[in-house]
Amino acid sequence: MSAIGDAVRYLNDPLNWTRTNGLLDRLVEHVTISAVATVAAAAIALPLAIWFGHTGRGGGFTIALSNVSRAVPTLALLIVFAVTPIGFGNRATTIALALFAIPPILTNAYVGFREVDRDIVESAGAMGMSPLQVIARVELPLAVPAIMVGLRTAAVQVVATATLAALVGGGGLGAPIVLAFAQQNDGLALAAGFLVAVLALLTEVVLVLAARFVTPGPATRRFPRRLQMRTETV
């Protein structure tokens, strides 16, 4: 059990946090990369999903994209990107992560839009709402739970994948893990693994709370079960 003691000691040493490229630097790096990637992915995927979902087009493409993306190992894509002009390093990692985050956001938002009761959409039209009003006032609010599930899945996946970037020369909290394996340092492995796990779990919790906050209507409303299970691990 000395590994656990070593891990606690490592995390308790302020110098391990504050020095250059210490845990704090890595944490900031990790969170920045993940946040930028998730926001960028949402900026691309959400408008697409709204358009596809509203018109009912692109369903086949969306489903195919999400199925194919599950079969492609993120590590493989990260390495493939590294040997293309995208390259590696933090900027490249952010681009790669944003691409990984598109399928879950797109699929969930699309399904959320499509699952809005057609009768409601039709009555909104019959009441004289323009297509844009239907989107903004009817479909979007009803699709919010599904959209938030997509964002949460994507964000957790991005936080997890960001650790893999360390295998191809990237920074973030994966770097101390890779170092720990290289040095066969049990304590550091546990300490860094713990931080990454906590960060991933925190991301999940924060986004669950955010979903509750932005979902209109009574707080007890539950997401469709099928959507909740669409999580992926990296």
Next chain:
Amino acid sequence: MALLASGATLLATDAPNPWFSPSYIQNNADTILAALRQHVILTVSAVVIGALIALPLALLARRSKTISAAILGGSTIIYTIPSLAMFAFLFPFTGLTIETVIIGLVLYSLVILVRNFLAGLQAVPADVREAALGMGYGPARMLVFVEIPMALPTFFAGLRIATVSTVALATVGVIVGFGGLGNILVAGFNNNFFRAPIATAAALCVILALAFDLLLALSARLLTPWSRGRS
């Protein structure tokens, strides 16, 4: 100096670095096949062990709401932990062994399988269960001859998701030294960004995942002839 000036030496960036190279595959067939074998071993053992643990857990979970909440909650937490962190947790206890990778992969496949197994068992219609009960089926016979067959399509859906994601996840085992095709991926990256191994291993990963998926889809069709024609 003279050599450099005459341009006779090739810099790494000038050397040809094709994405697909038949000669690479020919010259390294042994390495590639060994990595592929390791990948298959990792995937199959993780999913099989995961399924063997998941079934009793699912049976336990449907007995009470408390147990199922505990199992589903615990599995959500496991599922959220990134694989690299999971291997880092296991490393101090199991070291740089293939067991470290398999245990990690089992945990992930287990999580997917428990949920699907439970969903499958819960979806067995109550009237079917009652009819079986009325025909004198005991709990064990009911499970083996009524409930499991009826839940097979959902079981197989879970097995397919678990297998495909395990194939993808196994690559991360490279951090422990047992990543199957992941070993080739990272070796190619470290070896001057050599594209041929990277492209070959990445393509093989996808092909392997699709092959497993197809195999499981076919088995599901063969094992549940009654569900054919229904969607």
